[in-house]
Each structure stands twice: as structure tokens, then as C-alpha cells.
Amino acid sequence: MSKTVQRLETKESIDERTQRVLRGIIEGYITSNEPVGSRSLSKTLEMGLSPATIRNIMSDLSDMGFLMQLHTSAGRIPTDKAYRFYVDQVVVANQLTRKLQKRIQEATQEGGMNQVEDLLISTTRLLAGLTQFVCLTSSPRVETSILRRIEFIRLSSQQILVVLVTRNGQVRNKIIATTEDLSQDFLNTVSSFLNEQFHNRSLHAIRQQILESMVEDKERYDRLLAQAVRLGKKAFELEDAPEVYIEGQHNLIFSERFRNLNSARGLMDAFEHKSMIMNLLDSTVEADGIQIFIGIENELESLQDCTMVKAQYSDQNNVLGTIGVIGPTNMDYQTVIPVVDFTARILSQTITQQSSSCD
Amino acid sequence: MSKTVQRLETKESIDERTQRVLRGIIEGYITSNEPVGSRSLSKTLEMGLSPATIRNIMSDLSDMGFLMQLHTSAGRIPTDKAYRFYVDQVVVANQLTRKLQKRIQEATQEGGMNQVEDLLISTTRLLAGLTQFVCLTSSPRVETSILRRIEFIRLSSQQILVVLVTRNGQVRNKIIATTEDLSQDFLNTVSSFLNEQFHNRSLHAIRQQILESMVEDKERYDRLLAQAVRLGKKAFELEDAPEVYIEGQHNLIFSERFRNLNSARGLMDAFEHKSMIMNLLDSTVEADGIQIFIGIENELESLQDCTMVKAQYSDQNNVLGTIGVIGPTNMDYQTVIPVVDFTARILSQTITQQSSSCD
DNA sequence: TATTAGCACTATCAGCTGATGAGTGCTAAT
């Protein structure tokens, strides 16, 4: 008999009243950042329940793994499981206030942002500012971007500057060394050749094809083709340096909301390793909407006291990168989730506009 | 009579023994980061002085403003004045260990650093790592850099990418909008015209001249000239965004050596305002060597518990920017000063090599 | 049977206490 009761009390079937109490505790802890006790909860809930009754319910919730205590007499705080319940069951697609929407839109559209890099940096900073957490953004993987234009500029007899513009507006510069002195005229011919040949192909695909060309019979090459392949090879040998932008690290130290966090040091250290962060952001089941990792759901150990909320941004065709915030597990999900979501959408929109403005 | 004595005890004329004691206290505090008392000093000094004698000397030094106490019974610590004495009188041009020299050289010369930006960032990081302090670097003011090459690349009917390469290897990209659709061929003509016209001139001078051209009689212009002026104007309208690189901020929080610092928060906040930092670095009497600002010598209030050690770097002709570290006033000057000095020299050297490699 | 009041229990925190120790200043002796 008691078994049945226990089954009934599993995730799906906590009775209404218990749910309301749990929700009250979670929201109480989110707003106050203090453990919540039965007495105060009895007041704020306004369900006409006495502290004693609430204690009983709390006790049950503790047994079910939704609540825990820091010390015997400290009031209770939600566990990661509770936040998961809260996010899945309680938080509904919440509308942002118009005011906030406007603020985000304005910030991303303000002038001088003709380069994707600038746009990403300022968006990252914006989100860090809005949430008062740490914000991370991965830039589009150059690998998969589509070539819009490539150009070679002769700097000296030994140096050539490669300028590479992708469809979504990223501009990459790279200086390559040559042994042979090539005239600017010749370089122009090479670049028009490459532009024609590889228009609208992904950088990855282009590199592949160039490598294949190289193993083909070399004698067939005229000078143009040979140099085109040689220069192209160097140009598309992109450092796949993972570009990540991080803003708001100081919140980790100074913000009151991170007070309970003991691994600030570990996180700061982790942020130094950009490739690890890159991985953190982009190792994602291809998901359309927003993704939330609460506490222990995070793989990275120093993140297990935090929640990461992230969303992908894209142009009209492809996912380009990820933007996310890292905050305390008792963050205000009701606000943070839509903020991240909306920001990612606006970001996608802005980038799409930019890349569609080419002929 | 007593007046004469006081005069004798001014900066220049502290007697040998007193100087040795002062030096002992300063060095003791630098190494231990603890106030130093008469007893322990009597041991480490090995001058055969009893603690009592040392106390007398200490008392004199306090009167002269070289020492102070945090509490009545806490031992003494040097004042800013003492550090100034130490830096001016005691620290002699110290040779770096070969090991350290090598490490700096290797770090700045490691591959893939074909862009000045990368070089600056990695040097900044290096210096932050070596000193365990915060390191700041200002990038060359684009204003004063010499034009090496300018190029226009047609992206679409409304967008043109400007690529601007300076003598010292900085590459700037900017996308400008046009109303008129200009062919790539035409753009090439414009850029060769501009390159010829303005070769080896400073960006600042170029902008001046373009503005002057504009007020001249407009009718004389042929189409090429008109467009060249129009595009040139947009191209050289550089955002004078002060570029500053900051590394090692986490040391401010986590390093034991910053323990006595109460204004970490203020400093972190200051670092957010890049233009202020830029000012801090570059507002410098044009000085050849290294510059040191100890405690209250710093204008910025939140810096007045710190020492800033900075040095300018340059190519063969001009000062380009400044690199500096911010640490506690009781930093190890004997090491830090030569490290900053040497790093700045190597930086200058590397940049000079790069800019001299053009034809 | 579900709820509640009452009570014993417990951990934390702020504030006080006295002991300890490092360091000073002064004075008298060398």
C-alpha cells in the first residue's frame, strides 16, 4: 500500500498543494537568497496553512529530494532537482516587458556594428549587464561559414595579406609569406579566379577541394592555376582558434548573488581556457530553443554550483554559434530564460539581415 | 643648531646605517608581506645591532615619514616615500636572469603572430603571468601610424570593405556603405591612386589633406578624383577607439600579494572604462625609459594603494604605445622593473622588424 | 484523519571575556 503512495508521489504526481509549497520555497529562495523557513512561508503563501503543516510538507519534499538544509536549523533551500521541476513544470514561456525588449533591440542595432565581431562582443556585454551574471558567446565557426569574397593584397616582395570575408560578415586577415615576388595585378587575377571558383561554398569544402586539386596531376597546371592553388591553400589554412567572448567576470566576484558560490576561483581559471569554454558552449545536442543546465547537470565540475542558460543563434540556413549566461542556481529563471532567448533571436535576426544584404 | 641636524637628515643625507635599516625593512616587507619588527630585523640584518637600537632608528625613520604602523604593536611598514627612496637610490639597473630573458623572447617570437594585435595580446598576457599582477597595454594610436597600403573590396552594390594596413603591421577592416554601385575594377583604380598619393604618410595627415581637398573647387574633379576623395574620407574616418589590452585581472582577486588592497572593486570597475585606462597609460611625459608611480603618486584614486610600472614601446621612429603592470606597492621592484623594461624592449624590437620588412 | 499547538532541541551569530604574543617607548645602566 505504502508503495503505491510513494509511486503516486513521484515527479508527475505531487499533489497540488505540495507543488504550491515547493514553488513557494523556490521563489522565496530566488528572491531573498536566504533559506526559507516554515513560519515565513506560511505568511507569504496565504494558503491558510500553519507553519506546522508546512513543516510536514517540507519534510515530505526533503524525503523526495527536492529540498535540503544547510544546517539543522537553517530553513530549507531547493535542490537542483527542485529547480529542474521548477523550470520544466512551472516556468511558462514568459513574455519580456516591452521595455526590456526595446533595450535589447537598441543595443544590438546601435551604429558602427558593421563587423560581426563587434556585434557579438557588444551583445555579450549587454547580456552580462542585464543579468549581472557571466555571459559567454562563441563566434561562428569559420570552418562552416560560406565564402563571400577573398582578396590578396601585396604588402612586400615577401608578404601577402589575405582578406577573407564570409557570408555572415566576418572578416579575417592573415599575412602569408611567399618566396616568389608576385605583382598585385597577378594577385588580382588569382583572387578573381578563386572568387569565381568557390563562390558560395563553405570554407571547409573549399579547403577540401584545394587539397584534392593538389594531388591531381601537377603538369596540367598553368602558372595561374598553380599559384591559385598554392595561395589558396595557405589562405584557407585557418587557425581554427576557437573565438569566445566572455563578459561580466567581475560579477562572479562582486555580485551578491554569487555569494554562495565556493568555486569562483575554479570558474575564473576555467575561463582562461578558451577551448574548454568553446566546448562547453557548443557541445550541444542540436536543439532549437533554449537549453538549461542546472547544477550537477553540468559536466564541468566548477560549474556544478551554477546554472547555465544558453541558446544558439543562426542565420537563415545554419546554426552559427551559442550565447549563454552562467549564474547561480537560484537565478530568476522567469526573467533570465526569456532574456537569453530573446537576445539570441535578435542576434540571429541582425546577422541574417547582414548576410542577406549581399548580392 | 637642531635645525641644521634636521636638514642633514633630509632625503639625501640619511646616514649609511639608517639607510641600511630602512632598506632592510623595505626588503623584509617585500618578501614577507608582513609588518617587520625590531627583533626580527635585528636578526636578519646581521649588523650587530640590538633590537633596541633598531627601535631608535625606526623611530627616527617614522619621524622622517619613511615608516608607519598599522597598529601600535604591529611592526612597521614602509610608506610610499620609502618605496620612492628605494626605487631611486637602491634599485640599480639589475640584470635579468638569462632564463627569464629567454622566456620573454620565446614568448614574443612564437609563431602565428603576424598581426600586431596578436603580438600585443600575447605580450600582455605574458607579463601578467610573469609578474602575477595586472598588465595593461595600449595599442599604437592608429592616428599617427604610417599608411602602408589601402585597398577597397566590393562586397555588394551597397557595401565596400576597406582594408587598411599600417607600416607597423596593424590591419584595420571597415565596411562602408555606398549609394552608387562601384565596380571592383574602378575600386582598384581608386586604391592605387590613393596608395600612390599617400604612401608613407600618417593617417592623421592623410585625413587632413583629404578634408582640405574637399573644400577646394569641386568642379575640377574628374570622376576618379571625386570618388577617391569620397571613399578616402570614409575610409580614414577611423573610430579612434582606444584599444587597450588587459590581462591578469584575476590576480587582483586571488593573488595573496594583493591581500592588503581594499579597492580591488574600484580597480576592476576602472578597467571597464577603456578610455580612462588608455589615458592612464599614455598620459606620460615623453620619457625614454621606465616610469614608476608609487601609491599616491597615481592620479587615479583607486590606484593609490598600488604601484604602476610602465614603459613605452616604439618602432625605429616613433613611440607607439605603453605597456605596464599594476601591483601592490610592496612589489619586488628588483625584478619587476627589469622585466617590464626588457619586455618593452623586446616588443619594440619585434615590431620594428615587422615594419622594416616592407619594401 | 488531517491539522495544529506546544515543546524540546540545535546551529548560528553577535558580543563579551581573558589569555597570549608581538611590538613599542622610555629609562637607567653600560
Place this chain on the structure above:
DNA sequence: ATTAGCACTCATCAGCTGATAGTGCTAATA
């Protein structure tokens, strides 16, 4: 001129205190 000796001053720390805010359990109640 130097030093030994001594009284004095604080900062720190451990240990104790009462107040507070929370719990769990039990017995009474609707």
C-alpha cells in the same frame, strides 16, 4: 652611543554567553 629591562598597548584568538530562527516530534483538536 648603545643596550638591557620593564611597563604598556593592541590585535588576535579561543571560549563562553544569550538571543534568534529554525526544526522534529507528540499530543490535542476539528
